[in-house]
Amino acid sequence: MVDGAIDEHIVFDGITKKYGKTTVLSAVDFRIAAGERVALLGQNGAGKTTALRIALGLAKADSGTVRVMGVEPHRSEALVRLGYCPQVTSAPGVLRVRELVRMVADLKGADEPTHLYGRFGISSLLQRQVGALSIGQLRIVITLLAFVGDPELVVLDEPTAALDSEHKYIIWQHVAEYCQAGGTLLLASHDFSEVTQLADRALLLHRGRLVKDGPVTDIVALSDVTAVEVVGSIPVDLAGVSRVLNTPTRTILLTRDPEKVVHGVQREGHRRVLSRQPTLEEVFLTMGDAES
Numbered sequence: 565m566v567d568g569a570i571d572e573h574i575v576f577d578g579i580t581k582k583y584g585k586t587t588v589l590s591a592v593d594f595r596i597a598a599g600e601r602v603a604l605l606g607q608n609g610a611g612k613t614t615a616l617r618i619a620l621g622l623a624k625a626d627s628g629t630v631r632v633m634g635v636e637p638h639r640s641e642a643l644v645r646l647g648y649c650p651q652v653t654s655a656p657g658v659l660r661v662r663e664l665v666r667m668v669a670d671l672k673g674a675d676e677p678t679h680l681y682g683r684f685g686i687s688s689l690l691q692r693q694v695g696a697l698s699i700g701q702l703r704i705v706i707t708l709l710a711f712v713g714d715p716e717l718v719v720l721d722e723p724t725a726a727l728d729s730e731h732k733y734i735i736w737q738h739v740a741e742y743c744q745a746g747g748t749l750l751l752a753s754h755d756f757s758e759v760t761q762l763a764d765r766a767l768l769l770h771r772g773r774l775v776k777d778g779p780v781t782d783i784v785a786l787s788d789v790t791a792v793e794v795v796g797s798i799p800v801d802l803a804g805v806s807r808v809l810n811t812p813t814r815t816i817l818l819t820r821d822p823e824k825v826v827h828g829v830q831r832e833g834h835r836r837v838l839s840r841q842p843t844l845e846e847v848f849l850t851m852g853d854a855e856s
């Protein structure tokens with residue numbers, strides 16, 4: 565172990581991953597220190613889940629080095645110190661919720677986390693079979709499992725994607741308190757509120773490359789921006805446009821004056837124009853030199 569590595573909870577050094585001929589992650593480098601609160605952003609298919617699974621030793625990189633808690637990720641000394649909430653969840657349906665929680669606690673050599681039942685609002689579900697839970701209830705239980713055994717690091721993959729706002733709040737509250745107490749967070753998310761409330765640093769994956777690593781406050785500063793989406797390309801500079809993102813079929817104009825920009829676009833003869841909230845990834849992309 566090199567000097568200082570003990571305070572680094574996750575190190576990705578030149579991680580490349582291919583599935584067949586498709587490169588899903590390309591030479592990805594980042595370091596997450598103990599106590600950091602990091603969001604991993606990226607459009608669908610950008611490689612977020614793959615990166616998290618590599619960090620947890622559930623998938624193997626084709627090249628590069630990954631270290632979690634200073635060791636290879638599949639090593640038990642790393643695994644007992646972290647918690648994971650996967651995006652796609654399968655759990656043995658015949659087990660009762662309490663049995664599942666106790667099983668995970670046993671695996672981690674931890675006590676049954678009875679203090680979490682009330683916090684996560686699942687006290688009434690403990691005797692329910694896992695297979696009889698709704699998708700949202702299952703997400704909450706799986707998120708709770710990530711906190712069993714007081715981990716130093718939690719890796720959460722879109723933990724609140726299927727939840728209503730009340731249950732999102734329960735999880736955000738718990739994650740925020742966990743972080744305030746010094747826990748390290750790595751969170752994959754598409755949710756603007758979730759990212760801006762919980763994380764202070766964001767990593768953006770774009771087509772498998774890490775194209776931005778910066779403070780979340782940069783995203784908040786751009787939260788009043790509107791995306792004007794136009795089918796086709798816009799060959800001229802339009803007044804009022806802050807940034808332009810080009811996709812193969814569309815031009816996305818980010819602006820604080822959408823009315824002016826929509827008029828400008830229509831003057832250029834474009835009729836297929838949509839004014840909408842930008843996605844988190846679009847906001848973040850506009851702040852770097854990322855290729856769009």
Ligand SMILES: Nc1ncnc2c1ncn2[C@@H]1O[C@H](COP(=O)(O)OP(=O)(O)OP(=O)(O)O)[C@@H](O)[C@H]1O
Pocket residue numbers: 583588606607608609610611612613614615651
């Ligand atoms: N086991 C696998 N076999 C083949 N391809 C895979 C496998 N797992 C992921 N992929 C592909 O790798 C790419 C990245 O997938 P990944 O799940 O990491 O993206 P993501 O950023 O988490 O997306 P989302 O936001 O939709 O969850 C996708 O094109 C996906 O189809």
